[in-house]
Amino acid sequence: MSNRRTVERSVQELYRDDPERADALVWGRRGTLKGAALAAMGATLGGSIPFARSMPSGLLPAALAQGSDAPQFLQMEGKARLIMQGARPLNAETPESLLDDDVTPADKFFIRNNGSVPEPAADPRAWKIRVDGEVNTPLELSLGELEGRFELVTRRLQMECGGNGRSGFTPQAAGNQWGNGAISCAEWTGVRLRDVLRAAGLKDSAKFTGHHGADSHLSAQGPAISRGMRIEKAMEEDTIIAIRMNGQPIPQMHGAPVRMIVPGWPGSLSQKWFTRIELKAEPHRGRGMGGTSYREPVRPIVPGSRNTGADFVDMESMPVRSVLTSHAHGARLPAGTRGLDIRGQAWAGDLTVSAVHVSVDFGQSWHAMTVNPPPNHHAWQRWTGRIALPSDGYFEIWYRATDSRGRMQPHAAANWNPQGYGANPISRVAILVG
Numbered sequence: 506m507s508n509r510r511t512v513e514r515s516v517q518e519l520y521r522d523d524p525e526r527a528d529a530l531v532w533g534r535r536g537t538l539k540g541a542a543l544a545a546m547g548a549t550l551g552g553s554i555p556f557a558r559s560m561p562s563g564l565l566p567a568a569l570a571q572g573s574d575a576p577q578f579l580q581m582e583g584k585a586r587l588i589m590q591g592a593r594p595l596n597a598e599t600p601e602s603l604l605d606d607d608v609t610p611a612d613k614f615f616i617r618n619n620g621s622v623p624e625p626a627a628d629p630r631a632w633k634i635r636v637d638g639e640v641n642t643p644l645e646l647s648l649g650e651l652e653g654r655f656e657l658v659t660r661r662l663q664m665e666c667g668g669n670g671r672s673g674f675t676p677q678a679a680g681n682q683w684g685n686g687a688i689s690c691a692e693w694t695g696v697r698l699r700d701v702l703r704a705a706g707l708k709d710s711a712k713f714t715g716h717h718g719a720d721s722h723l724s725a726q727g728p729a730i731s732r733g734m735r736i737e738k739a740m741e742e743d744t745i746i747a748i749r750m751n752g753q754p755i756p757q758m759h760g761a762p763v764r765m766i767v768p769g770w771p772g773s774l775s776q777k778w779f780t781r782i783e784l785k786a787e788p789h790r791g792r793g794m795g796g797t798s799y800r801e802p803v804r805p806i807v808p809g810s811r812n813t814g815a816d817f818v819d820m821e822s823m824p825v826r827s828v829l830t831s832h833a834h835g836a837r838l839p840a841g842t843r844g845l846d847i848r849g850q851a852w853a854g855d856l857t858v859s860a861v862h863v864s865v866d867f868g869q870s871w872h873a874m875t876v877n878p879p880p881n882h883h884a885w886q887r888w889t890g891r892i893a894l895p896s897d898g899y900f901e902i903w904y905r906a907t908d909s910r911g912r913m914q915p916h917a918a919a920n921w922n923p924q925g926y927g928a929n930p931i932s933r934v935a936i937l938v939g
């Protein structure tokens with residue numbers, strides 16, 4: 506045991522401290538893992554590596570790539586075992602293997618707060634939202650009036666944190682180190698934002714929105730977050746003011762009694778504890794706007810460098826991504842397992858997913874999975890398939906989605922930026938057969 510730990514720590518430390526030397530030592534000069542190094546890596550991983558010959562030179566196995574810190578889990582009434590990302594403010598990520606439901610139940614819904622969670626409203630029906638700024642008639646509407654005056658719609662909508670996938674960046678970017686689990690696809694009921702905006706009467710000058718909620722920043726100085734978007738997104742049919750989640754009142758943690766849902770764009774636009782929307786002639790300047798917040802470089806910048814974000818652009822539609830939900834990272838399967846039914850979800854911001862491919866031989870061959878169409882626009886898509894395993898041993902399931910414009914998840918997170926947006930590299934899950 507102690508021997509095995511030594512090997513594991515040394516491989517990890519070597520790669521962290523001196524990747525070039527690690528490569529030379531572990532892989533040899535010709536770049537093929539062999540002999541004693543191969544045996545040592547196999548021992549570290551807990552099984553032989555049947556596809557060792559197709560392992561790209563210098564690749565750190567997924568089983569070792571996760572760092573040594575054991576994750577902490579959320580323990581909260583009404584919530585599943587989510588991975589803690591931080592206690593103040595409270596942030597928690599859904600493990601990929603808990604994202605198997607087509608409609609994400611409330612207990613498995615990731616948590617992202619920028620400030621403190623407000624106390625529940627004494628009388629939710631009396632909760633009011635305001636619509637003002639560049640409109641002909643500013644409105645104040647109670648939850649009851651919203652329900653009574655406008656058509657109610659029910660849609661499955663994915664809502665993903667702008668920083669989802671951030672942990673894929675090297676060097677580390679600032680913020681919660683999300684894996685792929687800051688994503689949800691619940692069934693939301695509410696009214697279309699555009700119907701409410703039309704009722705207020707948009708002026709020609711109304712080009713942008715600004716969103717406000719009832720929570721305050723942990724410093725108690727000002728709002729937790731206040732973002733806004735182009736009017737075109739506000740007028741899309743799937744942008745809604747939600748009053749029910751999965752047929753129930755919205756849980757307090759997720760923005761009760763009224764929240765916005767702006768599917769496909771950074772989750773930060775989906776204002777929780779929603780109180781007010783302003784219409785503006787110029788982009789909104791609330792907390793979380795401008796600089797490097799929710800913005801990406803137009804041209805690549807040097808990873809790790811400082812930048813004011815002067816020529817960054819606002820992040821809009823989120824990039825294509827996939828999760829594997831049938832097998833957790835590190836799963837052990839009985840000896841002799843030669844075929845595996847696998848499945849997961851995939852989504853692509855405002856676009857759809859046209860393909861999901863899986864490799865079990867370190868990317869040498871890829872197999873097309875079956876991808877279901879979304880039940881409605883902006884819902885995630887179920888993918889399923891079967892993979893063959895030639896023998897017992899250590900395997901990695903690599904999975905990568907392609908969006909409807911032909912863009913694939915890249916091999917490594919691209920376009921590094923200080924606050925870590927847009928990382929959507931191919932994911933790798935380690936499994937051990939036997």
Ligand SMILES: Nc1nc2c(c(=O)[nH]1)N[C@H]1C(S)=C(S)[C@@H](COP(=O)(O)O)O[C@H]1N2
Nearest residue numbers: 615616617618619666718759772773775777
């Ligand atoms: N009022 C308010 N709305 C908010 C936030 C917040 O901190 N306060 N966080 C935003 C961010 S960054 C995301 S990703 C989503 C997360 O929603 P959830 O906690 O329901 O998953 O809510 C958004 N809306």
Ligand SMILES: [Mo]
Nearest residue numbers: 666667772773
């Ligand atoms: Mo977010």
